[in-house]
Amino acid sequence: MGSLALIIKREYKARVSNRSFIIMTFLSPLIVVGMIMLITYLTQLNQAGKQTIVVVDESGLFYKDFESTAEIDYLDLSPQGLDTAKDLVEEQNYFGLLYIPENVKKNTSGVRFYGNEAPGISTIESIEEQIETKLTNEKLLDRGVDLDLIDASETLVSITIEDFSGERTSKISNWIKAGFGGGAGYLLMMFIIIYGNMVMRSVIEEKTNRIIEVIISSVKPFKLMMGKIMGTTLAGITQFMIWLLIGGGLLTFLTLFLGLDANTPNAAMGGMATTDLDKIELILLDVLNLPLLKLACFFLIYFIGGYFLYSSIYAAIGAAVDSETDTQQFMLPIIMPLMLAIYVGFFAVIENPDGSIATIFSMIPLTSPIVMLMRIPFGVPWWQLALSVGILIATFIFTVWFGSKIYRVGILMYGKKPTYKEILKWIKY
Amino acid sequence: MPHPDSYQDDTKLKFVRNECLMGLPRGSLLQTSMTDLLVADHIHKKYGKYTALNDLSIQVPKGSVFGLLGPNGAGKTTLIRIINQITMPDTGKVYLDGEALDQKHIINIGYMPEERGLYKSMKVGEQVIYLARLKGLTKAEAKERSKYWFERLGMTDWWNKKIQELSKGQAQKVQFIVTVLHQPKLLIFDEPFSGFDPINATLIKDEILKLRDDGATILFSTHRMESVEQMCDHIALMHKSNKVLDGRLSDIKRAYRTNTFEVGIQTADDSVQSLEVLKKNVLESAHDDWQLQPASFKTINEHDLKLQVKIPEGLSPNDLLGFLANKGTINHFVEVVPTANDIFIQTINAN
Numbered sequence: 001m002g003s004l005a006l007i008i009k010r011e012y013k014a015r016v017s018n019r020s021f022i023i024m025t026f027l028s029p030l031i032v033v034g035m036i037m038l039i040t041y042l043t044q045l046n047q048a049g050k051q052t053i054v055v056v057d058e059s060g061l062f063y064k065d066f067e068s069t070a071e072i073d074y075l076d077l078s079p080q081g082l083d084t085a086k087d088l089v090e091e092q093n094y095f096g097l098l099y100i101p102e103n104v105k106k107n108t109s110g111v112r113f114y115g116n117e118a119p120g121i122s123t124i125e126s127i128e129e130q131i132e133t134k135l136t137n138e139k140l141l142d143r144g145v146d147l148d149l150i151d152a153s154e155t156l157v158s159i160t161i162e163d164f165s166g167e168r169t170s171k172i173s174n175w176i177k178a179g180f181g182g183g184a185g186y187l188l189m190m191f192i193i194i195y196g197n198m199v200m201r202s203v204i205e206e207k208t209n210r211i212i213e214v215i216i217s218s219v220k221p222f223k224l225m226m227g228k229i230m231g232t233t234l235a236g237i238t239q240f241m242i243w244l245l246i247g248g249g250l251l252t253f254l255t256l257f258l259g260l261d262a263n264t265p266n267a268a269m270g271g272m273a274t275t276d277l278d279k280i281e282l283i284l285l286d287v288l289n290l291p292l293l294k295l296a297c298f299f300l301i302y303f304i305g306g307y308f309l310y311s312s313i314y315a316a317i318g319a320a321v322d323s324e325t326d327t328q329q330f331m332l333p334i335i336m337p338l339m340l341a342i343y344v345g346f347f348a349v350i351e352n353p354d355g356s357i358a359t360i361f362s363m364i365p366l367t368s369p370i371v372m373l374m375r376i377p378f379g380v381p382w383w384q385l386a387l388s389v390g391i392l393i394a395t396f397i398f399t400v401w402f403g404s405k406i407y408r409v410g411i412l413m414y415g416k417k418p419t420y421k422e423i424l425k426w427i428k429y
Numbered sequence: 430m431p432h433p434d435s436y437q438d439d440t441k442l443k444f445v446r447n448e449c450l451m452g453l454p455r456g457s458l459l460q461t462s463m464t465d466l467l468v469a470d471h472i473h474k475k476y477g478k479y480t481a482l483n484d485l486s487i488q489v490p491k492g493s494v495f496g497l498l499g500p501n502g503a504g505k506t507t508l509i510r511i512i513n514q515i516t517m518p519d520t521g522k523v524y525l526d527g528e529a530l531d532q533k534h535i536i537n538i539g540y541m542p543e544e545r546g547l548y549k550s551m552k553v554g555e556q557v558i559y560l561a562r563l564k565g566l567t568k569a570e571a572k573e574r575s576k577y578w579f580e581r582l583g584m585t586d587w588w589n590k591k592i593q594e595l596s597k598g599q600a601q602k603v604q605f606i607v608t609v610l611h612q613p614k615l616l617i618f619d620e621p622f623s624g625f626d627p628i629n630a631t632l633i634k635d636e637i638l639k640l641r642d643d644g645a646t647i648l649f650s651t652h653r654m655e656s657v658e659q660m661c662d663h664i665a666l667m668h669k670s671n672k673v674l675d676g677r678l679s680d681i682k683r684a685y686r687t688n689t690f691e692v693g694i695q696t697a698d699d700s701v702q703s704l705e706v707l708k709k710n711v712l713e714s715a716h717d718d719w720q721l722q723p724a725s726f727k728t729i730n731e732h733d734l735k736l737q738v739k740i741p742e743g744l745s746p747n748d749l750l751g752f753l754a755n756k757g758t759i760n761h762f763v764e765v766v767p768t769a770n771d772i773f774i775q776t777i778n779a780n
Contacts (some may be wrong), residue, residue: 003562003563006559006562006563007563010559014548014550014551205548205549206546206548209546209547209548209549210542210544210545210546211546211547211548212546213510213515213540213542213544213546214540214541214542214546214547214560214604214607215560215563216515217513217514217515217535217538217540218535218560218563218564219563220532412510412515412516425477
């Protein structure tokens with residue numbers, strides 16, 4: 001076995017047998033699922049209490065027009081008058097009081113909502129909508145318009161989006177695409193930061209342990225650095241594969257459980273989604289129709305490329321310093337492009353996946369892994385993918401070379417905090 | 430007082446003193462004999478503006494224990510790193526066993542750096558095998574040999590422990606095994622005894638000497654002079670990036686000896702009075718160019734005359750003995766040989 005293989009094996013083993021790696025791998029999917037469930041639960045909890053709103057309608061137009069919903073009960077206290085109703089609301093600790101003045105038809109500014117707590121936006125919107133509809137209808141009636149005719153001529157349009165290869169999408173699936181793309185991009189950023197840090201820490205560890213001299217009297221520093229980066233990459237791929245298996249298993253289970261066929265066109269189900277189960281089925285179908293395999297493959301490609309690019313810089317930083325606390329000053333050039341990629345992804349890509357900003361940033365090697373991953377679910381031309389991967393590979397060859405130059409000198413330097421200027425000087429040594 | 434005949438014996442000495450500083454002519458071709466395992470030939474190394482090694486050459490004979498001495502910052506570690514191919518010299522070449530040093534020679538060199546280091550959270554056995562395999566041993570070889578060494582040094586129950594569970598001295602022993610496991614021709618120890626307690630230091634010293642007897646060549650760097658006295662056949666003394674002295678330790682000692690002797694003469698009745706009389710007698714009758722100084726050493730009598738006598742070059746100890754024999758019974762006569770420590774300090778101060 002060559003020494004490179006030996007180093008890769010050791011690094012891989014050291015990473016994978018680490019307790020935090022095992023915990024992270026198996027716990028984080030659970031944490032993600034748990035978080036989603038918790039958020040859903042909390043949202044429901046927030047709405048759980050049934051609120052009573054007292055209505056005082058002096059205009060007499062809205063008699064019985066407010067329909068009680070699952071969240072809100074309307075109580076009509078118009079005969080009692082505003083002052084009595086106010087007292088009653090405070091006495092009974094009702095949620096609020098809606099007051100509609102007599103001349104509301106002419107001037108709607110008199111409508112008031114009294115309450116100790118401000119009602120939620122959706123509550124206000126629903127009340128406003130009910131009043132608006134009622135008043136509009138009243139005015140239409142006053143002018144002798146037949147409401148039934150209006151109802152009959154009302155038309156609803158839901159545009160089905162389809163690309164030229166006949167793949168159909170819907171509005172909801174655009175959100176699913178954005179979700180999956182954004183998720184993959186975000187995951188990649190986390191991977192680069194977490195595994196890049198691992199490489200850096202392991203370089204610092206070897207340096208502070210002083211084992212570095214023993215090892216580089218046996219192998220070239222470049223080999224040690226590459227072995228370290230590759231071993232850590234493999235650990236990252238292992239983790240990703242485990243997550244992929246868990247996710248794939250979950251998806252298959254759900255598909256089988258609901259008896260879905262991925263080939264069923266969306267449109268057949270469209271518009272009929274009335275129950276929750278139907279909605280889930282629709283979403284699942286959209287997920288199944290995503291280029292999941294392509295996304296997973298490119299995740300791996302961009303992970304390896306982006307990771308090599310960044311981790312060689314991480315390794316160089318690790319070599320340049322004596323302890324982890326000294327690394328802060330060098331972290332900015334790494335974090336900045338990653339953050340930029342995430343922001344570009346969330347704002348530019350989701351808005352316009354094929355726009356010029358998204359396209360440019362999916363070519364720049366420091367941001368391309370994240371931005372391109374976000375674009376993939378929306379469909380990216382093959383030539384763009386090839387170009388982006390090509391540029392990425394060319395760049396990481398350069399950064400690995402550059403990083404190894406710094407690494408080679410840095411690992412034998414002790415006792416002083418280097419500046420950027422000094423590090424650049426090392427390249428010439 | 431210098432004697433006109435001084436250094437008459439020194440013509441046969443091989444060592445070169447202050448070669449470069451004194452600007453003496455230097456052979457352009459290095460005399461590489463087949464008996465030298467390691468030859469460093471006119472090595473220059475600069476870090477930026479700082480010169481770490483200035484035209485340094487050494488020859489390490491096969492089967493010898495070679496001591497690389499010098500104060501901190503003299504350039505010892507840089508030289509060792511060049512021999513280990515950790516850094517490259519700017520100019521100059523290193524030869525191992527007659528061949529220019531190359532990547533393939535790493536299996537022939539074992540190196541124990543001054544700052545010892547092992548993976549703290551890796552198990553001892555795994556670690557030893559990993560490092561041996563990096564040197565090119567197969568897994569089976571590495572396992573077999575480490576088993577031998579673990580038994581030899583009484584460490585068998587450490588195999589599955591992590592380094593962080595061992596004491597510093599125990600970790601040093603593991604480091605020693607890592608250094609020697611691949612049976613290299615050349616063993617390089619940087620301060621091998623620092624961090625060892627006396628018992629383990631002796632153990633390691635004996636192991637090093639045994640490895641030499643088995644055919645290995647030892648290069649070690651130190652500034653501990655007692656281990657130099659005990660172990661080194663050859664030394665090279667470095668100071669401020671230059672070599673200031675090298676050669677066989679015995680030759681160097683001979684060159685540095687000053688014809689000084691410690692003598693003890695018994696008085697007739699071991700009394701203060703007779704000591705005074707004897708002392709006066711000796712001081713008065715001694716030659717003018719002899720230097721006599723009181724000395725202190727232990728004898729069984731209380732009032733012996735104890736002196737340190739420096740006689741001029743050219744006189745033999747017998748001349749001194751002949752003179753002293755008339756004065757009384759000689760019960761102590763020892764040549765004062767300079768210690769490595771004396772030579773070290775003297776040479777460094779002279780530079």
